[in-house]
Amino acid sequence: MHIGPFPLANRLMVAPMAGVTDRPFRTLCKRLGAGHAVSEMMTADKALYARQKSLFRANFDGEIAPISAQIAGADPVKLAEAARFQVANGAQIVDINMGCPVKKVCNRLAGSALLQDEALVQRLLDTVVAAVDVPVTLKTRLGYANGQENILRIARIAEQAGVAALAIHGRTREQMYTGSARYELIAAVKQQARIPIIANGDIDSPEKAAEVLARTGADALMIGRAAQGKPWIFRQIAYFLQTGEHLPDPDLAEMTEIIHGHLTELYGFYGEYSGCRIARKHIAWYTSGLPDSNAFRQAMYAEDSTAGQMRVVMDFFHHLQQRQDGAGEVV
Numbered sequence: 001m002h003i004g005p006f007p008l009a010n011r012l013m014v015a016p017m018a019g020v021t022d023r024p025f026r027t028l029c030k031r032l033g034a035g036h037a038v039s040e041m042m043t044a045d046k047a048l049y050a051r052q053k054s055l056f057r058a059n060f061d062g063e064i065a066p067i068s069a070q071i072a073g074a075d076p077v078k079l080a081e082a083a084r085f086q087v088a089n090g091a092q093i094v095d096i097n098m099g100c101p102v103k104k105v106c107n108r109l110a111g112s113a114l115l116q117d118e119a120l121v122q123r124l125l126d127t128v129v130a131a132v133d134v135p136v137t138l139k140t141r142l143g144y145a146n147g148q149e150n151i152l153r154i155a156r157i158a159e160q161a162g163v164a165a166l167a168i169h170g171r172t173r174e175q176m177y178t179g180s181a182r183y184e185l186i187a188a189v190k191q192q193a194r195i196p197i198i199a200n201g202d203i204d205s206p207e208k209a210a211e212v213l214a215r216t217g218a219d220a221l222m223i224g225r226a227a228q229g230k231p232w233i234f235r236q237i238a239y240f241l242q243t244g245e246h247l248p249d250p251d252l253a254e255m256t257e258i259i260h261g262h263l264t265e266l267y268g269f270y271g272e273y274s275g276c277r278i279a280r281k282h283i284a285w286y287t288s289g290l291p292d293s294n295a296f297r298q299a300m301y302a303e304d305s306t307a308g309q310m311r312v313v314m315d316f317f318h319h320l321q322q323r324q325d326g327a328g329e330v331v
Helices: 023-031 052-057 076-088 111-116 118-131 151-161 183-192 206-216 233-243 252-270 272-287 293-302 306-327
Strands: 012-014 036-043 068-072 093-098 136-141 165-169 197-200 220-223
Touching: 012 023, 012 233, 023 036, 023 252, 036 076, 036 093, 068 076, 076 093, 076 118, 093 111, 093 118, 111 118, 111 136, 118 136, 118 151, 136 151, 151 165, 151 183, 165 183, 183 197, 183 206, 197 206, 206 220, 206 233, 220 233, 252 272, 252 306, 272 293, 272 306, 293 306
Parallel strands: 012 036, 012 220, 036 068, 068 093, 093 136, 136 165, 165 197, 197 220
Antiparallel strands: none
């Protein structure tokens, strides 16, 4: 699998997720088996470039190449400016967001709202592809509304504009994240396309990954929500696709090591105040379903320092390890 001139380690990608796929998370997923990762969505509004949140999102220092920056907007000139800004900032691939379904993005006629205006989609893609000398990719959905799925036309527009790869979430904007992803339309796009097609939506296990590849014929898979609290899913899927066999979940010792490393990276990246607060959702995902995790999370949420938060987390996993050593398993 290549995107433009860039070879990827495998066919598994981390989906861009606002508030999740920051540099520490992207780096962790790549270490645990993802072949590629796309940054959080960054606005094309130049007035927001210098805001602290945007600077964090555009921080690619030390990231495993190729580096992909996702941008969003509805004005071709501003989107082209944003693309050039990200390339100057270190991005080797620019990804355009036409898939985000959230209201605050769609109300600005950005994200998946753009799918209602195919002429504007064409202007946006033509302008951005012409503005930068790096590959441009597109992340989109089946269409804006149920019954108005226009992904086949969007794919042709993207290909004609020179887009290097197309990632498709198998739902419309109207569906948000409800119901099931519809892979038959992704398969139809793949049959007509001459560029790499990446399937996205509901891929949450090695078996589902193999099924989606078989049903769509896609060149690669993009995994988002299933990696929250389980970044090792990439190596599990990669191993299954290669061998047909399963890798187990990490044991408590390795899980503790992964979480400790992730929290350390988050604290160093964001600093004391933001690091502690941003880490909370990751800790909650990691510990979901573990014994006594509800009580633990309440204690963890009460900590307002990184040192206190780390101590509570490590104490919790130390307790689980002792329990396992005494009983033979965590129950």
